[in-house]
Amino acid sequence: MLDRREVAELVSQLVSIESVNPTLVPGGAGEAEVGRFVADWLERHGLETEYEEVEPGRANVVGRVRGSGRGRTLLLNAHLDTVGLGGPDGGTTPRVDGDRLYGRGSYDMKSGLAAIMLAAARARDLRLAGDVVVTAVSDEEDRSLGSERIAATVQADAALVTEPTGMRLAIAHRGFLWLELETQGVAAHGSRYDLGVDAIARMGHVLVALEKLDAELRADEPGHPLLGYASLHASLIEGGTELSTYPDRCVLKIERRTLPGETVEAVEAQIRAAAPEAEVRTLFVREPLETPRDAEIVERLLANTQPLLGHAPEVVGVPYWTDAALFSAAGIPSVVFGVGGEGAHAEPEWVDLGDVERVAEIVLATIADFCK
Template identity: 50%
Template sequence: MPKTLPDLLMALVHHDSTNPSLVPGGAGEAGIAQFVVGWLAEHGITAEIDEAGPGRHSVIARVPGTGGGRSLMLNAHLDTVGTEGMTAPFEPKIQDGRLYGRGAYDMKAGLAACLLALLDAKAAGLRGDVILTAVADEEHASLGMQSVLKLVTADAAIVTEPTELDVSVAHKGFTWHEITTHGRAAHGSRPDLGVDAIAHMGRVLGQLEALGQALTQREPHPLLGHGSLHASLISGGQELSSYPDRCTLLVERRTLPGETPEAVNQEIESLLTALQTDPAFHAEHRLTLSRDAFGIAPDAPIVRTVIQAATQVLGQAPALIGQSFWMDSAFLAAAGIPTVIFGPCGGGAHATEEWVDLASAEQCRQTLTATLRAFCA
């Protein structure tokens, strides 16, 4: 079994863990989960599999403390996005201090850092428990994280998504919406009979564009800026010479900490209500999915501890940042676990060339270890 971080990361990348909810026929997490359990067992750490669905395996491991200390969870996800356009995505290679391959950056380097930090915790004899949650399905619906949180908790958590060795204390959330306008089908030569659902959707798009502009005028979040809204997909009509009887629009709204799905939903409902003063206009709207934004106070104990540990390792204080994309950290925070995000440097997440800086991955591991020794002592 590999013992150095580069060797361990190469083994993790070599395991295809493509999310099958994103890519039909994808390998899923069962294989890599079994590898992680075996690797931990070889190093004297007991781990268990939590199955959120068929083949959707997460790993839970614990290094028990001697008693009386605070517990800390290290978190990473096992799944990756697809590999279309990549050549040999699961044959990792090292060049100029970078390790290339699908998942190297997002986020198997963070997982490798967690695993090695777990070994360091075992050797340190800490008072508090150190817990690893390596979860399935983060790239789609977070089935793994939601299932694992029914089984474990901790006094704090670190999510090791990439942060370029900065300390992330906020990220945006999102809501997805489906809006359907209804018309009346008729021959294209009979405007007296037809009602154009697509034209009616044009009114909706105009209102959504105005709402998007209004969001830029609101008070910005100090790290995340403004919320946003965009029209993602639209469909409607059946043929060129017919009035379309329906048109469906899918919309994404990116949210800030403090913005609730209920409030965002009502904002769009109000927009549609205003349009329905025209008796010919008829629309339906539903919220299809929401994920909360995340934020933690910069002076929270786990944040201060990670900053101090990173400063020791890096020789300078890391920046406090926010990130635009969503992560499982929001679920941890919603479960009442103070959470911070800290991970390595690299590039190419979800792209055809993905890589992680190996020196930064080692610095991530060292920072995790220093944090454990301080927080769980």
């Protein structure tokens, strides 16, 4: 059994090492220092440990409890980076008040990281057939460079990402595409309506068409049982040079949230059909997540959560994207399960220390079951 002091101490140590994502917040410390701490800790607890920088200062740590062979491998994943620091309770000085531990990263997600470290350290005593692989990664809050590398290099039979879900088991979330649309005009002096073509006015038609498309997406009954609907919104717009000139181009960036089963090609075709006057380019794609309810990892987690919580956890879809989709896209059935608390990307940020203990126990029981 874990003790509360050990849990609180590890979460505190992790929170007190600043690891703000430097591409999200210029000047952020990155993951090197916290990565070294995690690597040392895992090594001291008997795991085969590798520390790697996917970019300078951007650490990935992989710790492995090697099984005796022929068992299934479980990948555990948590991110090392945080969003920017806030005031006292969104900073790097952890504060414990009753069951709560306050500080940046306490909830999202150094507590989830602590839970998988503690569970993996104890898994050494289980004499498993399969491997347990703890992955502590960089850059989840921005481009997910860390988990991209893990998904390309680590083999596993299932993955568990311990992002905070309030003790609910998330098996699905939407993906997204970022797209850029461009309309052309003809530059001319503002007095020359005979020559000028207004690219911004053309984009106006595109915006109206996209608003209509979004309404249609969200009227597409019955929707996904866990995720609701696909959606899109305009994010950034740029065009024009000065007041007395017809703009020759306007560029709009949009985000389209996708449901499981939607392909990039189909989404691009849909946008092109809605906005024929614009040139459409895809900038960035993240896949959705949908793991079947009868996947082994889902069933094992449900079975092992029931005795600890006294009830089965709610099986849900979550609104946000997670690194679990990267493992899923690599063919690894993946789920998200983690603590309760508050303050992801906000302040104050706190975690329920009782939940950290419970998540660690549930992860350990699931390891025992899945990797035996």
